[in-house]
Amino acid sequence: MTQKPKFALLPLGGCGEIGMNMTILFAGDETFFIDCGALFPDDSQPGVQLILPGFSWLTSEKIKPTAWLITHGHEDHIGGLPYFFPRFPAPIYTSGFAAALIEAKFKDLSIKKYKMKVWKDGEQTRIGKTKVIPFDVNHSIPHSMGLLVDTPHGRLLHTGDYRIDPDPFEKTRTDDRIRQVVKGRRPDVMMSDSTNAFVEGSDLSERDLEEDFEKIMHEATGAVVVASFSSNIWRAQTIIDAARSSGRGVHILGRGTRRNVGIAQELGVLNTRGVEILEDKDMKRRDREKVCILCTGSQGEQFSGLHRLAYDSVSYFKLDWGDHVVFSARSIPGNEKSIIYLTNQLCRQGVKVITAREADIHVSGHGFQDDLKACIKAANPRFFMPVHGEYRHLQKHGYLAHEVGMPEENTVLAENGDVVEITKRKIRISKRVANNRSYVSQGGVYHDEGQVSRSRSQIAQNGLVCVSVLFSKANYRIKGEPRVSVFGVPIQAGVVADVLPDLVRKSADKTKDRKDGNDKTFAEELRIQVRRYIESICRFRCIVQIMMHRA
Numbered sequence: 418m419t420q421k422p423k424f425a426l427l428p429l430g431g432c433g434e435i436g437m438n439m440t441i442l443f444a445g446d447e448t449f450f451i452d453c454g455a456l457f458p459d460d461s462q463p464g465v466q467l468i469l470p471g472f473s474w475l476t477s478e479k480i481k482p483t484a485w486l487i488t489h490g491h492e493d494h495i496g497g498l499p500y501f502f503p504r505f506p507a508p509i510y511t512s513g514f515a516a517a518l519i520e521a522k523f524k525d526l527s528i529k530k531y532k533m534k535v536w537k538d539g540e541q542t543r544i545g546k547t548k549v550i551p552f553d554v555n556h557s558i559p560h561s562m563g564l565l566v567d568t569p570h571g572r573l574l575h576t577g578d579y580r581i582d583p584d585p586f587e588k589t590r591t592d593d594r595i596r597q598v599v600k601g602r603r604p605d606v607m608m609s610d611s612t613n614a615f616v617e618g619s620d621l622s623e624r625d626l627e628e629d630f631e632k633i634m635h636e637a638t639g640a641v642v643v644a645s646f647s648s649n650i651w652r653a654q655t656i657i658d659a660a661r662s663s664g665r666g667v668h669i670l671g672r673g674t675r676r677n678v679g680i681a682q683e684l685g686v687l688n689t690r691g692v693e694i695l696e697d698k699d700m701k702r703r704d705r706e707k708v709c710i711l712c713t714g715s716q717g718e719q720f721s722g723l724h725r726l727a728y729d730s731v732s733y734f735k736l737d738w739g740d741h742v743v744f745s746a747r748s749i750p751g752n753e754k755s756i757i758y759l760t761n762q763l764c765r766q767g768v769k770v771i772t773a774r775e776a777d778i779h780v781s782g783h784g785f786q787d788d789l790k791a792c793i794k795a796a797n798p799r800f801f802m803p804v805h806g807e808y809r810h811l812q813k814h815g816y817l818a819h820e821v822g823m824p825e826e827n828t829v830l831a832e833n834g835d836v837v838e839i840t841k842r843k844i845r846i847s848k849r850v851a852n853n854r855s856y857v858s859q860g861g862v863y864h865d866e867g868q869v870s871r872s873r874s875q876i877a878q879n880g881l882v883c884v885s886v887l888f889s890k891a892n893y894r895i896k897g898e899p900r901v902s903v904f905g906v907p908i909q910a911g912v913v914a915d916v917l918p919d920l921v922r923k924s925a926d927k928t929k930d931r932k933d934g935n936d937k938t939f940a941e942e943l944r945i946q947v948r949r950y951i952e953s954i955c956r957f958r959c960i961v962q963i964m965m966h967r968a
């Protein structure tokens with residue numbers, strides 16, 4: 418940037434979609450990169466494994482972080498870090514659970530050189546001229562933090578993802594914690610999680626779920642399988658507590674769930690005392706009504722534990738009549754079809770499927786309207802910037818802030834790429850600098866405004882026909898046999914090859930008198946001829962690629 422603002426925020430992700438959260442905080446000559454999440458692609462992006470905030474603008478402006486501040490360990494907050502960090506190295510500050518997950522990711526990608534400082538709730542930390550105070554918030558993964566970033570140029574309160582749990586596994590409620598942290602340090606600006614801005618009221622406590630889980634475990638005559646997110650350790654605790662009081666042992670199925678449960682035990686945030694943890698070998702001889710299985714698969718994911726159980730690919734345990742399967746999560750928009758396929762398959766196995774419609778077996782990790790309003794009141798910021806949502810969520814969250822006294826002109830609705838400047842008197846979007854994305858696919862990370870993924874999806878939609886022809890040096894006389902390859906188009910390669918001499922003649926005739934006639938215009942004409950011919954035969958408008966050679 419030619420002129421760096423004194424105190425400004427630049428969301429690169431998470432303002433306009435739920436996923437890939439990342440914000441740059443500019444404070445004088447210090448720059449903080451807050452969170453670095455990933456977004457999962459939908460069916461329209463074949464071959465894309467992850468979508469990340471764009472990093473080309475940061476690179477071209479030579480922006481270097483003073484530090485990385487990571488609020489918690491969910492994928493939409495850390496999933497991009499292994500790809501950004503090597504390009505933008507700086508010390509990473511985060512909580513214990515997130516640190517363990519980041520370390521595992523770095524190990525997978527052989528990133529060895531990094532400095533990580535593990536934070537505790539309330540631990541005031543000086544980074545350069547800035548003081549950062551991380552504080553516990555209630556959320557669906559342990560050690561979720563909000564941040565008070567107290568710079569010489571302004572004070573930011575970043576909530577991270579949160580809800581208010583009236584009786585939390587975390588020691589304190591989010592709103593109480595915010596009140597304590599901002600005492601004598603009124604935030605200039607508050608960034609707050611908008612995920613559930615449309616949901617009225619507030620949700621149950623995580624602990625309220627134990628009763629229904631217990632009821633299900635008491636009543637089921639077979640095994641009880643609970644599918645949840647592997648990082649939702651509070652849910653694992655609820656399930657383990659219910660299993661303990663209904664006399665069931667717990668089997669942890671799947672690598673990810675086992676790893677996360679292991680991390681949680683090491684960090685002392687999961688209590689498995691008094692419950693029998695069942696290993697693979699224990700499962701065969703165990704009475705089914707004494708078994709509870711904890712796994713992933715609540716979103717119908719293909720390699721999840723629940724998917725493997727449904728398709729009979731767990732060698733030591735098979736589902737049977739009388740077993741109960743509990744989907745202990747909300748379906749994330751976009752996953753509905755996969756969940757329905759999986760549910761049908763489970764029903765074929767004779768099991769009873771229980772969702773949040775039938776019992777209280779899920780609470781959201783994100784605050785409903787009452788929580789959002791309570792936290793704005795508790796923080797009492799001068800300016801407000803809703804984040805972590807689609808534009809409609811951000812707008813709704815802005816209205817909620819207004820209801821609790823935030824003047825409309827003090828709220829800013831920013832989208833990815835907007836530079837939000839904050840002065841003593843006002844908050845405003847001063848410019849838009851970058852609004853692109855990076856993509857992770859098999860070959861690594863690329864940045865091309867989506868062109869690679871667009872052309873891949875065009876091929877997937879329309880199919881591809883490649884024609885390779887050798888011409889003599891002087892004219893368009895075909896030498897040898899042309900080669901035709903067909904991918905995903907309902908026509909035989911030989912049919913196209915047979916008519917090729919005709920199409921070549923037609924193309925040569927059409928281009929010979931053109932002023933701009935050359936090999937390039939000829940090849941383009943031939944491409945159109947081949948495409949038209951294929952369309953006339955099988956009504957398929959495919960992509961045609963002509964490769965011309967001369968000898």
Ligand SMILES: [Zn+2]
Pocket residue numbers: 489491556578782
């Ligand atoms: Zn989260």
Ligand SMILES: [Zn+2]
Pocket residue numbers: 438491493494578805
């Ligand atoms: Zn999130």
